[in-house]
Amino acid sequence: MSDLSGELIDGRYQLIRQVANGGMASIYEALDTRLDRKVAVKIMHPHLAQDDAYVTRFIREAKAAAALSHPNIVAVQDQGWNQNGIPAVFLVMELIEGSTLREYINERGRFDIREAINYLTPILSALSAAHSIGIVHRDVKPENILVSHEGRVKIADFGLARGEVIGSTMTAESSVILGSVSYLSPEQVQRGIADARSDVYAVGIVAFEMLTGEKPFSGDTPIQIAYMHVNEDIPSLRSKRKEIPKALDELIIRATSRDPDSRPRNAGEFLKELEAIALELDPKKNQMKLDLDLPVEPIREKLRPPVKPKPLPEASIEIKETTKQIRRGEEKKRRTSKRVRRNRKIALLLAIALGVGGWYTLVGPGSR
Structure with a gap:
């Protein structure tokens, strides 16, 4: 085109x-x-x-x-x-200005466990909303997951692959299957059908790739990769990365089961189990939770706002006084203040007397 x-x-x-x-x-x-x-x-x-x-x-x-x-x-x-x-x-x-999850994976390799969960949570929440009204994405993959510059995760291309026949897609649109085959569920490959559990499978594959830095299967052609998804089980996460929690490993194994009935029924169930694991990893997280309004970290570090310099603390001298000493000081100040005011009054009266006397002697009747 x-x-x-x-x-x-x-x-x-x-x-x-x-x-x-x-x-x-x-x-x-x-x-x-x-x-x-x-x-x-x-x-x-x-x-x-x-x-x-x-x-x-x-x-x-x-x-x-x-x-x-x-x-x-x-x-x-x-x-x-x-x-x-x-x-x-x-x-x-x-318009989402940012990067795709594919670019994140290419740049970072495998993700930290908590970081991966932070990405998977909004992905599953979005799919859960779609599944609740009967919409199945059918093409969940890192290329369709966008991350804005602010860090907000967004899923694109909802429902545009509904009703596609896998066989015709592989012949007429091989470029489409090349981009998606690594995330296609066995039932999509075999029968060309998909439901909410197919999206669950795809998210499980995305999670595997985020946590290990690699796809579970690789091959020279899309047909080879599709064949592996149909006939082979996804490797255990712990076989690739020992520190993966056992509960998380088991959840991903079930999500990527070749039997759809063994998977969580929809993204909502998947999300609940993932949140329970996240709570075990970080019990304090639930206290700070604001659902989806807390964006994940963007791909590139944001510029930090300039920090205003703190004023240097003024030097201080420690003074220790007893209550009696403080009272005596205050009484002394009051006495001093009274004496000053009295002296000022006397000086003012003397000045007036001298002024009047001088006038009387030099200018007034006393000068005659």
Whole structure:
């Protein structure tokens, strides 16, 4: 698909630059000229836009995603078909300026245990909100998990893969399966079906990668990796990293079980078990918990605000006095003050007397 930067979509969205290009669509940073704000515009590739069934699913799922209101889900703001210029099916979302979880993993390797839990918690919370209204993501992977510059975790592309047939995807859109195959559940690979437990499996794989710094399976082709997911169990976390708590290891083993019935039924159940483990690791954390309003640390250290210099403490001298000494000092001050006032009065009277006497002698009747 050619770069559409500079195009005006739907008479409203001015495409500024292309920020991502995938197997199904390209994403642009754009300006909403009506509201004068930055947005992200996702434009479906032209060859897919010719498929009425695919476009219908795209529109239906865009509406479903728009129905989700959650602080850790990328908000969908508009959807339509460009009528005034180049034909394009588009989706408008909030613009998240930051990095993907994939970039975090590439930069950091494996995560600290508590840090990984801090990331997994908002991911599962977002999926739990979706599962509660019957929406399944179907393509959970680090590339679809965004982290803003402020540290807020956001999941993107909700529901856009619903109804996709895995077989046709692997032949017609091999680039899509290359990006997702490491996180596909066995039932998605075998039967092309997915439910909430498939998302649980994908999050389990993401957790494995965050905690070990590597994917559980690797191969030369997507088919090889898919085959491993269907026929082999995910390695134990503790076999890769001894300090992983046993409870966390067991939870990830169950989440990535090849049998969907052995996994937590949905992201909400997964989240509850993970929070219980987090509480065991840090009992004080629950006292400070404000749910999802505490963002995780951003990928790059934020600049710290300048620290105002503290004034140097003034030198002091220690003085020890008894109560009697303090009272005597105060009485002495009072006596001194009375004497000063009396002396001032006498001096004033003398000055007046001298003035009057001088006038009488020099100018007045006494001068005659």
